[in-house]
Amino acid sequence: MHPSVPFMATWNQIKAAPLTVTQLSGEAASSNREYAMLGQECDIMIGTFDQATTRQLVVAVPLGAYHFGIAVTSDHPLAHHFRLALNDLAGQRLLMVPRGISEKNDQLRDAIETAAPDVIIEGTRGRYNLDVFNRAADQNLALLNLTP
Incomplete structure (x- = not known):
């Protein structure tokens, strides 16, 4: 659930060394589990972490910005909205x-x-995993997400 596309675009510009992309293991419910893997199982990590969360743990380099969005299924009552207000x-x-x-x-x-x-x-x-997306779809729930 940590997209590598923004990093790969940057990496392809500098091509400093060979790169292997791996899937991080670990329990999604554990808080900040990835940071413990830095220097052990991985050297560079891409993810949707805000600076406030990471500033005391790692040095982060922003590769892009995201906005909050609401994901819903096509038959959800809010599906026809392009923009939502909180009261929606x-x-x-x-x-x-x-x-x-x-x-x-x-x-x-x-x-x-x-x-x-x-x-x-x-x-x-x-953090989100496939079970969360499946739950949202199965129960027709709105899901807070990020849109690049």
Whole structure:
């Protein structure tokens, strides 16, 4: 769930050395599990981590920027919306990562809980994996996501 495309575009420009891309193992529910792998199982990592989360753990180089979005199935009541306001989510169940994984996610959760308390926020076990996407699709839930 950590896209390598932004990094590969940068790497192809510098072509400093051969590169092997590997899948990181580990439990999605553990907090900041990847950082423990740096220097052990991997030397460079790409992911959607905000600077507030990483600044005390690693030196991060931004390769791009993302915006929050809401993913829904094509038959979801919000599927026809191009843009959503918080009150559009009223009464909807919204999947989000739990607190403590990302400061930006935590700030958005606070804003939703304050401005739209009737949104039903459901936390995932940790960062997103295929089970989270399947749950959103199977239960027709809105899913907070990032759009590059």
